[in-house]
Amino acid sequence: MIIALAQIDGRLGDIEGICDRIVEQARLAEEAGAHVMCTPAPLFAGILPGSLVDSPDYLGDLLAALQRTAQEVGITCLVPAVIPCAGSQLFEVFMLKEGRLIPTRTLVASRRSGDLDEVWAPPVFDVDGVRMGLTFDLERDIDRVPTGTDLIVYFQVSGFDPTDMATAAVAAVPDGHFRDLAVNSRRWIACMAPVGAFDEAAYTGGSFVMDDNGRVVAAAPCFEEGLVAQEILRGQMPPAVPQNELPVFHQDAWLWEALVIYLRDNLAARGFTRAAVLLAGDLPSSLAAALAVDALGSRNVTGVLVERGRIFTPQQQASEQERLSAVRALAANLHIELAEHAAPRADWLFQSGVPADESAFIAQAEQLIARTEAQARGACLVSSLTKTDYALAGEVLPMPYLGSVAPFGDVYLTHLEFLARYRNGVSPVVPARLVTLNAVEARMAEALAAVRRGMSALPTYADRVAACLERLEATQVDSILDAHVDRNRGAADIASAALPAEAVRLLLMQVRRGEATRRMLPPAAIVSARSFAERAWPQALAWSDLGHEDDEERPTVEGLVKAEVERFERNAPDAGERIRGEIIGLLGDILGLDPDEQEQLQSEEGRRRLQEGFERFEQELRRAMGSGGGMRPPMGPGPMLPGADGEGYPFFSQN
Secondary structure, X not given: OXXXXXXXXXXXXXXXXXXXXXXXXXXXXXXXXXXXXXXXXXXXOOOOOOOHHHOHHHHHHHHHHHHHHHOOOOOEEEEEEEEEEOOEEEEEEEEEEOOEEEEHHHHHHHHHHOOOOOOOOOOEEEEOOEEEEEEOOHHHHOOOOOOOOOXXXXXXXXXXXXXXXXXXXXXXXXXXOOHHHHHHHOOEEEEEOOEEEEOOEEEEEOOEEEOOOOOEEXXXXXXXXXXEEEEOOOOOOOOOOOHHHOOOOOHHHHHHHHHHHHHHHHHHHOOOOOEEEEOOOOHHHHHHHHHHHHHHOHHHEEEEEEOOOOOOOHHHHHHHHHHXXXXXXXXHXXXXXXXXXXXXXXXXXXXXXXXXXXXXXXXXXXXXXHHHHHHHOOOEEEOOOOHHHHHOOOOOOOHHHOOOEEOOOOOOHHHHHHHHHHHHHHOOOOOHHHOOHHHHHHHHHHHHHHHHHOOOOOHXXXXXXXXXXXXXXXXXXXXXXXXXXXXXXXXXXXXXXXXXXXXXXHHHHHHHHOHHHHOOOOOEXXXXXXXXXXXXXXXXXXXXXXXOOOOOOOOOHHHHHHHHHHHHHHHHXXXXXXXXXXXXXHHHHHHOOOHHHHHHHOOHHHHHHHHHHHHXXXXXXXXXXXXXXXXXXXXOOXXXXXXXXXXXXXXHHHO
């Protein structure tokens, strides 16, 4: 059996367009001799479809289109799509075969148990003599697939995460990923990796087929579309892809290319073929322009430069000239159009007598100028905000952050230096003076200054915050944010000798305060272990993580349960005595005993006499029933046979 992997990109949810691509790829796969073809998982609805799949019109259109596609393809096709299932959502795999549309997971689960309880288990079926299993979570399901399965098809769902090499598909194989799973399970693995951007998730491609010896025998390219076909040969050693021809994962290179894919597809989905970037002469905006050029081409990118006024000293004049020179040099290196504007006038701010923040006004004016230039050219305004800016947004209004998309919104500021070094290694476009730690520190100082401006209503508190945070280096700020946001660590776990507890608390408090503002900022690519799109807290939350003392014992749910179990065990004898007392009280009420007589019954002697009385009472009842009702004499203890009268059990047990 020959399997084909169609690594195709497409507009998310373009049902008709995607189905046309499936038909096209199926014909190519059939020409290559393939018997079955797989397509990527997020094509139709992405990986977070929300309530889309609950729409009967969407589901109806999807199924109707797939039914028409099933009649047009000449080979079996496996097409994943999200469907509603038992109040939840399920990644179903539709099999398009001989004109029929078959929901494999639902069908196999129904045949296994007669209901849909096993719908979450990996389905297994035969295709041309090869037993195949399907999964969306390879590590979890590889041991759940029944014995005798020859091939496991793994549909990758998770988007690219630089901290998880496995999300780079074939590029992770040289480092040892996937090989142990194939060797230990003695099964072939076909990894169907998506390529492109779907909502905020980015995928790098790199689909591959691996034999049961952990050797890659076929692979699709990374960062572009491709179609690979491979014959599954059990017990044989087909030719493998040479080790030196496999792509080698490099974090910065893969992250850059993933962001290029994200920006290109995101703008195309919005109907844009051009981009505009406000160039501030700093590292983030310079790198954003370079990213836009790599995604769209230099002819389709416009840089916007706005001069800054209110310069009073020679030092300020020299700094401004250096900034302008850096922007012009960048535009020349990238071969992009540069639209220059004079400084916006802010005199009225001071003539009005109303207290105002001049820097905030200038930032808003520059953004409005950039948006006007973008609209005039039919371009999308690309924001240069980083994940650090998103974390420190606080209560600052989003006006200075106008933009339609923020490709670096899930990348911390300090990491941009490494991305710039990688991009300059390809071709030196970003001015060298910006690819330094000093440039990063300068941009971090501006971000912390914005934090202080956001607290202008509390000047004393703002001064204290500024004095505390200014002592931190840029790498320390980002390390605190990374530990809290990406790894979910609390203030007490983050604080150390190098990271003062007060500074940690203030940064975490600022992250909490920015929840509402972040929801008004441009969407960002998801390229981390935990983006702000995934980490959503109540925006009106009053609680902040202030940490705790090292010797303070923190309660846990497990600890509370353990304490209750221990308490119950300690009180068990008392509980038994109380229950016996309640039973004797009930009997006493039935027999008409007064409280003194009931108390005598609860004594040791009373309980002994009561037991003897019960036994005599039972014997008398047995004799009476035996003489009057023809009941056979008891046969002694033992199990009661079906249909018997109950002999062998004490009277009260039978009744």
